[in-house]
Amino acid sequence: MRKEQADHNTLTAMQEVLQQYVPVIQSWVTEDGHLPDPYETTYSENYAPANAAAVLASVCHSGGDLGAGELLDRMLSRTVELLEDKQNVNPFCRVFLYHYSLLALLLAPEAERSRLLQRYGSALAAYEDDCPVVNTNCAALQWSMELFADALGLRLANEQLLRHRLQFIERAQLHSGFINDEVNEEESLDGMPIAYHAFTLFLLTSAFAVIEQWPSSLKASKAEAERIVLRGTAWLRQAIAPDGTFAMVERSGYQMFVWGAVTALLAATIQDRNDESLMSESFRSWLSYRHDDGTYSCTANHLPHSLRAGYEQYTHLNMYNLLGLSGIAIAARLLERRIRLGDSLLEAGSEKLQHHPAGASHAYIDYGSGYAFYRQGDDFFGCTLRMHNRRYTPAIQGFHFRLAGQKMPIAEPRLPGSTASAERAVQDGVWEGFLLLDQEGNVHYPNALSNAEAVPAEDGLTLISEGEWVRCSKTITMRNGVLRWRYQLIMKRPITSCQHVIPLVVHDGRHPLRVMAKEECLLLMQHDNRSYELRCDDASSIRMELNRSLLSASGASAQVCIHIAESLAADSVIEWETSCAIV
Structure with a gap:
């Protein structure tokens, strides 16, 4: 099968999976426009509306509206409400809300984006992030959302802040390429969660997927982020089994959101037919965990959601289903735009970073991680x-x-x-x-x-x-x-x-x-x-x-x-x- 046809088939399947989720999101929305978890009360809504907005924006972009446009408006409205509620919504939650609401606008078709910016642009432009860098994925969220605000014309990116966030991530990245998430401004602990290594890389990659025009002043930041992602993805590929599944332990191992993150990273680093096949297998690996109501298991089993098998304390159905599917939305955009990380570095005359394809060696040992x-x-x-x-x-x-x-x-x-x-x-x-x-x-x-x-x-x-x-x-x-x-x-x-x-x-x-x-x-x-x-x-x-x-x-x-x-x-x-x- 030709490469373009293989990409098209997987892209179409991704778009269909996202379209099929629109009725699920609709079923969760309350009369007052909230998006609570159907099975929990504690930590229930959290940042789910912004993730829903990203999924719905992707559906609108692919032409499969199915009521997604109206829902997208409602989810952004709820997101802005939560951003303004600083007394009850903690700063790290608001980082997710802000990041994914901007991502949704960039994923939306141009006409829809213009309409939504007229309605919510002023509130989003005025929002001030008050969250300290609590871990490495927080730094990646803050780096990306600064770029998103610039790309949407809400405000100019703070170049000093961008440098700080990338330097923070660079310090957390080991020589092997692994990124330790359990790092903050004061200390670095030996957490080494594999899931959040992948998620941090994904958050950086999301910017490459949705920003089409990079100002010359930001291209150095883009190139450095690309190097971080390529080094990290080379490590990540050692943890991907031949069947396209991803080996994880520690915090948030085998949670659904990592499925979307890894699929997007593989889509961004395709180099040959084996890579295409691995990306397709990774995408399809979680589809068997779909329940009759259209939702997916948050962890890799077929048990009822209410049993919370393998869940972290903060894992909820709405948050992690939508977070995983927003990763698939980014994977779809990468395939659609045929973005391949590393190509721009080669064009700039940089040395090509080692690829480390899955299966390159029998044993891979990393004492650092x-x-x-x-x-x-x-x-x-x-x-x-x-x-x-x-x-x-x-x-x-x-x-x-x-x-x-x-x-x-x-x-x-x-x-x-x-x-x-x-x-x-x-x-x-x-x-x-x-x-x-x-x-x-x-x-x-x-x-x-x-x-x-x-x-x-x-x-x-x-x-x-x-x-x-x-x-x-x-x-x-x-x-x-x-x-x-x-x-x-x-x-x-x-x-x-x-x-x-x-x-x-x-x-x-x-x-x-x-x-x-x-x-x-x-x-x-x-x-x-x-x-x-x-x-x-x-x-x-x-x-x-x-x-x-x-x-x-x-x-x-x-x-x-x-x-x-x-x-x-x-x-x-x-x-x-x-x-x-x-x-």
Whole structure:
């Protein structure tokens, strides 16, 4: 298929998805023009009206009005009301409201934009941002909205502010290209959320999508932002699995808004047919999570919205559905305008930045961000090298397993968070790793805050971590349809028991897990019309716990506990291998 035809097909599909959402937005709007979440009361409306405006403006632009023009007017009216309500709407929320309302105007067709500017232009021009730079995505929002106001003729961009915001983001970008979101004006913390790395890049890219004429005085800012995005996207591509899905842990991992962000970034950096295919697969990856009422799951499962499976505290249906779809609106505009980041830098004589296509190497290790990724053909997984400061995921933790192109019935990891005790992390958390019980009854699991040593292994990665209680060598491999975990533990202190814990998805809202203990060391499993064997010949027993967790974005999950050993003295060495095979 020719490139232009492939782009056209995906663009048309994106426009149809956005058009199909107009009745959903209409169903949410109250008589007084508010847009509350249908399932929540706390933090309910937030910045949803401005996101809705961006989606509706894109629909108007593509010619599929369906009442979108009238709704767009109502959403901008509500957005202006919220911007003026500084007593009840916090400054960071107003940053989103202002950014996305301006973005909506730039996405709208010219005649509609002129009409709306006549009505709301004065209020938007007079608005003064009073939000400090609370994190890196905040800086990206503020950089873009300054440019949007200039492009709409509301006021001239503050070049000093633009420089400050980009410098802020540059300082948060590691040598590898990863952008740490957990940075403010006073400090930088070891948060490293992968989702917000992608979102920050997306916010910068949105400006390239909708601003058609850049004043000469702003072209240096544009070029530097483009370099930041290209470096960051090169990192991001290491985290994209062969099926177009995106591997994430930490804050907001696997929330719907990242789907739109990553699809847009892939659309902006297409270089060949493989890139076109990856972008198309990324776009289509979330469409299966559409509910009968037209909404989408906020996290990657088919469970009801009201169960909030895998949600952050601030995740709501209206906000994250509309935020994700506004990302698709930007992707559509990038495809329509055939924008390819990096081309302008080449024309300016700059050195072309390394592309790092997905699949370029088997192992990618980044000690700065604390992540590693393995890819070989259709086999893929990510891994944490350390526990980050919010403590959402243990150290040396595999995630996003794709074996022979298949999504495994292993739940994406998630711990209760930094304020939870070790006992609660073990009991309520969703994670894979060793679990030790000491003679005082205390539990120990891989919670090192410093990086493990990561070494590429044949068909996988070896991770070596040392803590107060144990030295661990863990190898994760994939080969011929078999996922293997191999452990060697050297005890530094006596322990009373050692178990290997693995989280299984027992229900994703559509597919139940059927499991049967065939032998003491073997579980037979069926999930989504596929069969698996979970085996550990070095264990004395394998059992699946009765407790269920909704912490993981994968759905409802349960821990499998594999009993390895009891009563080990200091300096004891214990080894075992657990495998999960497609049968």
